[in-house]
Amino acid sequence: VWLPEMTSTIHTFASHHVDGVAVGDDGMVAIAASALTGDIWDGELLFLRCCPNSCEQLTRIPTNTGSSAVAWAGCGLLASGDDRGDVTLWRPGDQPQSQMQVDISPVACYKEHSDTVCSIAVGDGGQRLASGSLDGSAKVWVGGVSDMAEHHLVHVPDDSWCDAHVHGVAWCDAGARLLASASSDGIARLWDLRASAPCVRFTAREGLELNSIAAAADDGQLLVGLQSGEVVLQDWRNTSGALSRSKPHSGALRSLCLAHVAPTAGKATTLLAVASEDGNASVLCARSLVCRHMLQGHIDCVSSVGWLREDNTYPGATLTGSWDKQVLRHELPTNADTTQ
Numbered sequence: 001v002w003l004p005e006m007t008s009t010i011h012t013f014a015s016h017h018v019d020g021v022a023v024g025d026d027g028m029v030a031i032a033a034s035a036l037t038g039d040i041w042d043g044e045l046l047f048l049r050c051c052p053n054s055c056e057q058l059t060r061i062p063t064n065t066g067s068s069a070v071a072w073a074g075c076g077l078l079a080s081g082d083d084r085g086d087v088t089l090w091r092p093g094d095q096p097q098s099q100m101q102v103d104i105s106p107v108a109c110y111k112e113h114s115d116t117v118c119s120i121a122v123g124d125g126g127q128r129l130a131s132g133s134l135d136g137s138a139k140v141w142v143g144g145v146s147d148m149a150e151h152h153l154v155h156v157p158d159d160s161w162c163d164a165h166v167h168g169v170a171w172c173d174a175g176a177r178l179l180a181s182a183s184s185d186g187i188a189r190l191w192d193l194r195a196s197a198p199c200v201r202f203t204a205r206e207g208l209e210l211n212s213i214a215a216a217a218d219d220g221q222l223l224v225g226l227q228s229g230e231v232v233l234q235d236w237r238n239t240s241g242a243l244s245r246s247k248p249h250s251g252a253l254r255s256l257c258l259a260h261v262a263p264t265a266g267k268a269t270t271l272l273a274v275a276s277e278d279g280n281a282s283v284l285c286a287r288s289l290v291c292r293h294m295l296q297g298h299i300d301c302v303s304s305v306g307w308l309r310e311d312n313t314y315p316g317a318t319l320t321g322s323w324d325k326q327v328l329r330h331e332l333p334t335n336a337d338t339t340q
Helices: none
Strands: 006-012 017-023 028-037 040-051 054-063 067-074 077-082 087-090 108-110 117-123 128-133 137-142 151-154 166-171 178-183 187-192 200-203 210-216 221-226 231-235 244-246 253-264 267-276 281-285 291-295 302-309 315-322 326-331
Touching: 006 040, 006 054, 017 315, 017 326, 028 067, 028 077, 040 067, 040 077, 067 117, 067 128, 077 117, 077 128, 128 166, 128 178, 137 166, 137 178, 151 187, 166 221, 178 210, 178 221, 187 210, 187 221, 221 253, 267 315, 281 315, 291 326
Parallel strands: 017 067, 017 302, 117 166, 166 210, 210 253, 253 302
Antiparallel strands: 006 326, 017 028, 028 040, 040 054, 067 077, 077 087, 087 108, 117 128, 128 137, 137 151, 166 178, 178 187, 187 200, 210 221, 221 231, 231 244, 253 267, 267 281, 267 302, 281 291, 302 315, 315 326
8 A cells, every 4th residue: 555645735624624626627626515503504616727836726615504515527527416405507617706797597406205315326427417416315416408307316214223424426338328326224216217226236235325436437337335344346237145245444434436547567556546435545546445645634534525537547636625725735656557
């Protein structure tokens, strides 16, 4: 296991803790933050541009409820989820706020969830948005076409006394026809959007909540993060058993994020960044689940993680957001073998 070559703070909030981080292909970074003032949650969305040697603050959007999840939707659009259950599309621009001549207003707002939106996934080149919520459902939206959800995917637990809060959603194919979800009843579900019920279900470990999920499009592989701190790799085309599992952390895994590395010396690999409630994050080889880097520096739950790419050969850094109100940048060594 290698430690990062350098860890630096790119932003510290005065009162808001960080719930979500999303990194765009152009180095644009969106941060979802929340704070409890008395009995009222409020939040903000912060936008930064990160370059190899600098990070510039662009825009800040205050919100009147906690901001809980963010994902870039292409064409300069950001999708955010909040504690009220809304999914909102924004166009923040790429210039510092002082240079902008107009107020930033929502492009669209989808209001069909009745509880906090925990996760947003973007598919089909930004044409489809999927959201997972504590209300026990995942919904699929056609971006900018209608304010009504195209699909309502209700998670019914096996036991009536058990809740099925949807903590994570991820697209499993490039055409956004197969959606995977992870829920608090311990079941990962795969949904074919042409059907009303999940076509595949599997339990990573009996009795443990699933807190996060990631999928390699068109590869058949799902990665789920458990309450126990374990990561489980599963091929949804063959549910007879897990391909591999690892326990890199002692706390629940709040966020998983994949990065594909271009072939070097004839080998290609995929890296998995993991954020944990134990206050640390890590980088694993996505196939073997061997831990390659341990990312330290936070003093509270690490809620989210994202990749900053310098080129197509190797991701240059990871960003981690935490309830300690900080967003950290971890530069990764480029001489480590990540193919195992």
